[in-house]
Amino acid sequence: MLLFLKSSSKRVKNEKVQDIDDDLQNNKEVATASSSSTSTSLTVWRKSLVFSCNGFTVIGSDGSLVFRVDNYSGHPHQIILMDGHGNPILTICRHKEKLRLVDNWLIYEGDIEGHSAAKISSKKPIFCVRKQKKMLQGNLKVLAHVYRGGISDRRLVYVIEGSYVHRSCKVFDESRRMVVAEIKKKQSTVSHGGVCVSFGLEVFVLVVRQGFDSGFAMAMVLLLDQMFS
Template identity: 70%
Template sequence: MFPFLKTLSRTVHEVHEEHHEEDYLSDETSYKSLTVWRKSLVLSCNGFTVIDSDGDLVYRVDNYSGHPSEVILMDGCGNIKFTLCRRKKKLRLVDNWLIYQEGDNDNSSAISEKHPSFVARKQINHMLQQNANVLAHVYAETSSNKGLAYVIEGSYAHRSCKIYEKSRKVVAEIKRKEASMGGEGVSFGLDVFVLVIRPGFDQGMAMAIVLLLDQMFS
């Protein structure tokens, strides 16, 4: 669809697979690796373009304002997969981010009338917590599953984060791309990074968490 995406994807993924082969292939299971480009394909928009190892567009985000109150994650065909909304409350130091999944309360067309699948909170009291690497917590809000679902640790500013299930199993990672190719140093900067997703974890949810971190820390 977009030839330059295939070139970008091939460059990033070849380096990624060479550099991290020992870390991930030792599990004897396949993992999903997506290239995340912090840029919209639509002119005059901010957003994200996400491609797989074949250079195919799998997700996109097109924001018409710099700091939108609502962020929509779409697949490559433009279908909505997740919607993130920031909920501000008076007299509260920490805002909540509501994560709506495609299909949440389909009988209602307005986001305000739907029930979110997840609620996320940014961690701010780093000096008071046992693990100072924690960035945010994500809580499940479905009728069949409530309570802590994921913990995100690391540094989004450095594109180095791990997403843990409540069992402390790593289900996804955000990695910055810096590599040596042809004897010369190549830096992809902060706007191009890799999202590694472990088998069994929904890649759409992993990308929704990336958007969440970008809203919280950019």
């Protein structure tokens, strides 16, 4: 089965991602999340490379496959973020509190799919992301707060602001002074006439500041898609 998925990924990638690869080769993007630091720019395609699966495909500026998600369908209980070779990096689990109007998502290291509920509960998450409810927030730009550790921990480390629907979001550190990652619409300039063409909402750019983990930044994209799609 694994061999089939790998061969299918390569075949579908060659057939369906050619346009994106060509654009990346002809127009490599150099972006910055702050004026004083360099950043990495990744192209996020809201589509799986595996046939009959919904997911995400993330391509680097050199056209290489950086991350992928193949188990994404609607609002699944667990989402597994994999590297380009199919190795699990992070698992995202939704945790809904019955007596509170707050939704939480827990981020675990590696793959916990298939583990029993008891085993999952005994494993400590590395981050907890809490969606900000409109009725509770003062700043309408805030989308979510990211805490280190589990639900009971209250150490705020990142704040996400903007609009995911319009693919315009920024991830700030706890001081809200530094942007560590950013989601932007992907645009390309046509060689004849200099016309700027947008790729729509299915293909966009994830800019990651140097020193910030790109895998975790992609996990933020998956969470925002869960919260606001």
